[in-house]
Amino acid sequence: MTTYLPIADQPSELHDPHTFISKYVWSQDHKVIAIQYGSTAVFVGLIALVLSGLMRLQLGYPNTFAFIDPSNYLQFVTMHGMIMVIYLLTALFLGGFGNYLIPLQIGARDMVFPYLNMLSYWFYLLSVLILLASFFVHGGPTGAGWTLYPPQAILRGTPGADMGIILMLASLAVFIIAFTMGGLNYVTTVLQARTHGMTMMRMPLSVWGIFVATILGLFAFPALFVSAVMMTFDNLIGTSFFMPAVQSLGQNVAHTGGSPVLFQHLFWFFGHPEVYIVALPAFGLVSDVLSTHARKNIFGYRMMVWAIVAIGALSFVVWAHHMYVSGMNPYFGFFFAFTTLIIAVPTAIKVYNWVLTLWQGNIRMTVPMMFAMGFIFTFIHGGLTGIFLGNVTIDLPLSDTYFVVAHFHMVMGVSPIMVLFASIYHWFPKMSGKMFNVTLGKIHFWATFLGTYAIYLPMHYLGILGVPRRYYAIGTTSFIPDSAMALNANITQAALFVGVMQLVFIINIIWSLVKGKPAGHNPWEATSLEWQTPDTPPHHGNWGEKLPVVYRWAYEYAVPGAKDDFVPQNIPPEEVVMLPGAGKYVNRSEEH
Amino acid sequence: MSEQAIKTGGHLQSIVHDWSDQKQAFHVPWGKLMMWIFLISDTFIFSCFLVGYMSVRMTTTDPWPYPSEVFALNLFGHTVPLILIAIMTFILITSSGTMALAVRYAHFRDKKKIALLMYITALFGASFVGMQAFEWTKLIGEGVRPWGNPFGAPQFGSAFFMITGFHGLHVSVGVLYLSIVATKVLNGVYDKKNNYDIIEITGLYWHFVDLVWVFIFAFFYLW
Numbered sequence: 001m002t003t004y005l006p007i008a009d010q011p012s013e014l015h016d017p018h019t020f021i022s023k024y025v026w027s028q029d030h031k032v033i034a035i036q037y038g039s040t041a042v043f044v045g046l047i048a049l050v051l052s053g054l055m056r057l058q059l060g061y062p063n064t065f066a067f068i069d070p071s072n073y074l075q076f077v078t079m080h081g082m083i084m085v086i087y088l089l090t091a092l093f094l095g096g097f098g099n100y101l102i103p104l105q106i107g108a109r110d111m112v113f114p115y116l117n118m119l120s121y122w123f124y125l126l127s128v129l130i131l132l133a134s135f136f137v138h139g140g141p142t143g144a145g146w147t148l149y150p151p152q153a154i155l156r157g158t159p160g161a162d163m164g165i166i167l168m169l170a171s172l173a174v175f176i177i178a179f180t181m182g183g184l185n186y187v188t189t190v191l192q193a194r195t196h197g198m199t200m201m202r203m204p205l206s207v208w209g210i211f212v213a214t215i216l217g218l219f220a221f222p223a224l225f226v227s228a229v230m231m232t233f234d235n236l237i238g239t240s241f242f243m244p245a246v247q248s249l250g251q252n253v254a255h256t257g258g259s260p261v262l263f264q265h266l267f268w269f270f271g272h273p274e275v276y277i278v279a280l281p282a283f284g285l286v287s288d289v290l291s292t293h294a295r296k297n298i299f300g301y302r303m304m305v306w307a308i309v310a311i312g313a314l315s316f317v318v319w320a321h322h323m324y325v326s327g328m329n330p331y332f333g334f335f336f337a338f339t340t341l342i343i344a345v346p347t348a349i350k351v352y353n354w355v356l357t358l359w360q361g362n363i364r365m366t367v368p369m370m371f372a373m374g375f376i377f378t379f380i381h382g383g384l385t386g387i388f389l390g391n392v393t394i395d396l397p398l399s400d401t402y403f404v405v406a407h408f409h410m411v412m413g414v415s416p417i418m419v420l421f422a423s424i425y426h427w428f429p430k431m432s433g434k435m436f437n438v439t440l441g442k443i444h445f446w447a448t449f450l451g452t453y454a455i456y457l458p459m460h461y462l463g464i465l466g467v468p469r470r471y472y473a474i475g476t477t478s479f480i481p482d483s484a485m486a487l488n489a490n491i492t493q494a495a496l497f498v499g500v501m502q503l504v505f506i507i508n509i510i511w512s513l514v515k516g517k518p519a520g521h522n523p524w525e526a527t528s529l530e531w532q533t534p535d536t537p538p539h540h541g542n543w544g545e546k547l548p549v550v551y552r553w554a555y556e557y558a559v560p561g562a563k564d565d566f567v568p569q570n571i572p573p574e575e576v577v578m579l580p581g582a583g584k585y586v587n588r589s590e591e592h
Numbered sequence: 593m594s595e596q597a598i599k600t601g602g603h604l605q606s607i608v609h610d611w612s613d614q615k616q617a618f619h620v621p622w623g624k625l626m627m628w629i630f631l632i633s634d635t636f637i638f639s640c641f642l643v644g645y646m647s648v649r650m651t652t653t654d655p656w657p658y659p660s661e662v663f664a665l666n667l668f669g670h671t672v673p674l675i676l677i678a679i680m681t682f683i684l685i686t687s688s689g690t691m692a693l694a695v696r697y698a699h700f701r702d703k704k705k706i707a708l709l710m711y712i713t714a715l716f717g718a719s720f721v722g723m724q725a726f727e728w729t730k731l732i733g734e735g736v737r738p739w740g741n742p743f744g745a746p747q748f749g750s751a752f753f754m755i756t757g758f759h760g761l762h763v764s765v766g767v768l769y770l771s772i773v774a775t776k777v778l779n780g781v782y783d784k785k786n787n788y789d790i791i792e793i794t795g796l797y798w799h800f801v802d803l804v805w806v807f808i809f810a811f812f813y814l815w
Binding site: 241259 | 612
């Protein structure tokens with residue numbers, strides 16, 4: 001038999017790359033790859049932000065902007081949705097924060113397979129380039145809606161039916177390959193490369209969230225991959241997987257007998273876990289930010305872990321709640337409504353635990369903390385409207401209205417983005433070694449937080465009025481009052497304001513990279529391992545000569561009798577400095 | 593299991609402790625675990641293909657062709673149903689046997705035998721792909737296309753070319769993978785670290801491709 005050592009016991013073999021190219025371009029260092037992933041994702045995210053601004057211009061001021069015709073509008077909607085969900089949120093949480101935090105928080109030197117990890121980024125970049133190329137081809141990008149439902153996605157008459165849809169499907173397939181290469185690394189690293197003393201139940205919740213989300217991705221993306229392949233065949237070589245016999249532009253198309261609903265099932269078998277691929281890392285990251293800045297251990301750590309696992313498992317049996325209006329057997333609706341509402345239980349456990357973490361904490365109102373608390377607000381709002389939409393009878397009248405737009409933007413648009421900002425501000429000092437400008441950060445927070453409410457709260461109301469989503473212009477109808485149009489204009493103003501205010505964030509990051517004050521190695525006085533590295537920013541290999549040894553969980557804040565109000569994970573119990581007369585240090589986390 | 597787990601008792605708890613212990617969850621080299629996870633993910637791809645095929649087979653309005661008639665060969669004046677598929681299946685399963693032997697010799701570090709058995713496995717794989725190509729040619733000659741065929745539902749051809757094509761791609765990649773690893777074995781690449789895990793990892797992939805074929809055989813050809 002082959003004998004082998006656990007990775008934590010193997011001698012270090014990393015050697016520092018020296019040339020600029022091998023250090024920053026073809027880098028195999030997880031931290032550089034993370035930053036490459038992160039900056040690419042933010043770049044495409046900005047494009048998607050501009051697209052949403054253009055959509056809002058049309059909705060708020062119809063018949064004003066000649067350059068937005070109905071086709072353009074649909075293309076903006078589609079590209080905005082796809083970029084935000086896949087190329088920004090998934091890539092930034094998993095490729096960005098997953099790459100950066102997993103090895104650092106579990107005490108590893110790098111991912112287990114750095115070369116594959118590097119390939120993952122370059123495939124991701126390729127998928128982004130293919131996607132962006134669709135803006136420049138004949139007919140422009142696809143305007144099929146981000147769900148790409150057939151038959152209309154590939155029929156003549158839909159914008160981008162020439163090349164746009166093909167590039168979109170190709171880009172998705174390449175993205176999935178990229179994700180798989182990265183995802184295999186994240187899961188295997190968490191399972192096999194933890195350091196001495198780092199049990200699974202001592203891992204920070206960030207790692208748990210990213211870990212479970214990656215498993216979801218590895219099981220859910222195949223469904224999208226398969227549907228992309230089948231739709232490409234339908235489009236390019238005339239198969240009829242998803243295409244029934246239909247008339248298009250007055251002519252019979254050369255398809256027969258396919259099943260459009262099959263695509264919806266495949267798409268949402270991916271699509272619903274995708275919501276949690278984005279949400280679970282956000283849950284994890286925000287738990288760490290809240291606990292650190294509230295100077296208090298996360299409330300109910302074990303329950304938090306099990307809630308992440310339970311949400312992940314349940315997310316695979318709820319997909320058809322996106323299809324209540326697609327024509328399903330009513331008993332299916334009953335089943336999927338039931339499972340959907342069950343998910344509210346572990347999710348509510350998490351929300352209660354975040355609030356209880358804050359309770360009687362010594363809250364430091366830092367910029368990351370403000371974003372994290374903002375997340376609790378937006379997430380509760382988005383979650384509550386989700387309970388409306390999870391019920392079949394309420395979903396039917398609401399499903400094609402702005403209520404749905406408001407719901408999913410609150411729950412999986414704004415909420416994860418609040419966490420992204422919290423996390424970027426929280427870990428920026430570690431990634432760059434510099435501190436950001438706090439005033440600009442607070443301006444950014446209030447503008448974003450209040451601004452998003454100004455955008456999405458009125459949308460709920462529009463939805464209840466029955467204003468349909470996806471429409472280029474509403475025109476004059478009997479059931480939509482003029483005040484709704486005024487509201488639409490207000491929403492647009494708020495959206496443009498929030499969009500422009502994101503420049504404050506970009507300026508803050510760039511300014512701080514150049515001129516920021518040195519942050520020190522642990523500015524937030526946090527306990528988890530990434531703040532205990534010998535160098536800031538950490539060097540290749542992260543830990544110098546010896547791997548850290550972990551003695552406790554990552555939430556040892558406000559320890560009774562200890563001199564500091566936090567005890568890092570890697571300080572041996574006998575080295576914890578106690579106040580005079582306080583007695584011996586007791587490790588509170590060691591029920592495990 | 594940690595002693596604490598035994599003390600606190602409870603089987604469920606001790607399972608959790610076992611899995612979540614420090615350093616690693618599974619007592620295997622990481623490469624092997626990574627291949628397992630990849631294969632589970634790949635299982636989802638093939639499952640989606642097969643579920644998609646079953647679904648369109650139900651929704652299509654045209655009658656589904658009889659696989660045993662479409663996939664029959666005329667040998668010496670007799671029409672033998674599924675004979676080529678039977679031979680292909682036999683070859684692929686045999687190749688799993690030679691692969692397993694290669695893994696066995698990897699334990700003994702017998703480089704020549706490992707490489708020989710892996711090359712044989714690759715050869716079996718290549719002959720499988722060759723017969724697949726023959727079958728494709730035959731069906732295309734009879735007028736079967738991805739968008740239609742003379743026997744019935746157009747989805748028959750679509751699903752056939754897509755699923756066997758995707759599986760054939762896996763076999764071809766496997767043949768390449770096996771040949772590269774076998775050549776590296778002969779060159780003594782794995783002696784440097786005395787680490788022959790890669791043979792077993794390659795084997796996992798190969799057995800998986802084999803197992804998938806059994807499902808395709810059952811669901812597409814026999815049903």
